[in-house]
Amino acid sequence: QVQLQESGPGLVKPSETLSLTCTVSGDSITTSYWSWIRQPPGKGLEWIGYIYTSRTTNYNPSLKSRVTISGDTSKNQFSLKLYSVTAADTAVYYCARLSRSAWNPAHFDSWGQGALVTVSS
Amino acid sequence: QSALTQPASVSGSPGQSITISCTGTTSDVGDYPHVSWYQQHPGKAPKLMIYDVYNRPSGVSDRFSGSKSGNTASLTISGLQAGDEADYYCSSYTSSATLVFGTGTKVTVL
Numbered sequence: 417q418v419q420l421q422e423s424g425p426g427l428v429k430p431s432e433t434l435s436l437t438c439t440v441s442g443d444s445i446t447t448s449y450w451s452w453i454r455q456p457p458g459k460g461l462e463w464i465g466y467i468y469t470s471r472t473t474n475y476n477p478s479l480k481s482r483v484t485i486s487g488d489t490s491k492n493q494f495s496l497k498l499y500s501v502t503a504a505d506t507a508v509y510y511c512a513r514l515s516r517s518a519w520n521p522a523h524f525d526s527w528g529q530g531a532l533v534t535v536s537s
Numbered sequence: 538q539s540a541l542t543q544p545a546s547v548s549g550s551p552g553q554s555i556t557i558s559c560t561g562t563t564s565d566v567g568d569y570p571h572v573s574w575y576q577q578h579p580g581k582a583p584k585l586m587i588y589d590v591y592n593r594p595s596g597v598s599d600r601f602s603g604s605k606s607g608n609t610a611s612l613t614i615s616g617l618q619a620g621d622e623a624d625y626y627c628s629s630y631t632s633s634a635t636l637v638f639g640t641g642t643k644v645t646v647l
Contacts, residue, residue: 451636460540460641461575461583461626474634477538510582520630523573523588530582 418442420511420528428505428535434498438511438528445470445487445494449514449521452485452496454507455530462507466514466521467494501535508532541566541627541639548645549617557642559610559627565637567608571630574603574612578623586625587612614644622646 424436438450451466465475470487479498487494498505509531512524542560549555559566559574566572572590575583585594587603590610600615610629614621627639 453638461577461628461638463628463636463638466636476635477633514636515588517571517589520569520571520634521636522571522630523585523628524575524583525585525588525594527582527584 418513418526420513420526422509422511422528422531424531424533426532426534428501428533429537430502430535431500434496434501434505434509434533434535436496436509436511436531436533437493438495440492440494440513443513444489445492446489449516450487450494451512451514451521451524453510453512453524454505455510456504456507464496464498464509468521470494503535506533506535538565538631538633538635538637541629541637543625543627543639543642545640546643546645548647549614550647551617551619553617554613554615555617555644557612557614557625557627557644559612559629559639561608561610561629561637563608564633565629565631566605566610568632569630570605572603572605572610573628574601575626575628576621576623577626583626617646619646 452464513526514521574587577583591603
């Protein structure tokens with residue numbers, strides 16, 4: 417049974433960098449796709465990006481210039497960095513496992529509980 | 538990439554069936570079999586209900602079913618129950634090897 421847990425600061429100042437880590441148990445980050453998704457308060461889900469085999473990444477084009485997802489195989493963790501944040505980046509951030517189908521990353525089958533990050537001075 | 542289009546709300550009485558649509562383009566829903574559906578109760582993480590258009594994960598009730606025609610996928614909930622009241626999101630793989638979510642649908646059980 418795979419489990420994911422987000423951790424990181426709950427408050428970030430405007431123009432600074434949002435940093436979150438997802439700790440995975442029950443699976444290895446080297447063998448699956450791992451993703452970040454966010455949800456602003458009262459709004460819908462937005463896919464941020466994924467990392468595969470702790471090296472290959474792909475990002476939402478609307479966030480690509482401000483996002484980095486990386487992996488730490490020694491700790492079985494993957495991380496999100498979102499640069500130059502504004503109030504519009506206030507959201508619940510989820511990490512999730514992205515399962516493959518026909519070799520494509522296809523569906524999110526396990527989710528963390530989510531971490532609320534507020535951008536405010 | 539643009540979000541997939543879902544109706545903002547759908548409602549039904551207990552025992553009835555409802556269908557939620559999810560409309561994309563030939564670059565996502567229309568060209569790939571990787572459409573999935575998620576149920577989200579308030580304050581909770583989303584839960585996978587359907588994957589690859591019509592497949593149900595173990596433990597998901599067979600009252601939930603999925604289908605696709607052209608650029609539009611659909612989720613049908615049969616025998617509607619009070620516990621089905623939640624937000625529902627579709628998602629699709631895209632031609633850019635990215636993922637995109639739908640706008641979300643609030644299901645109300647009358």
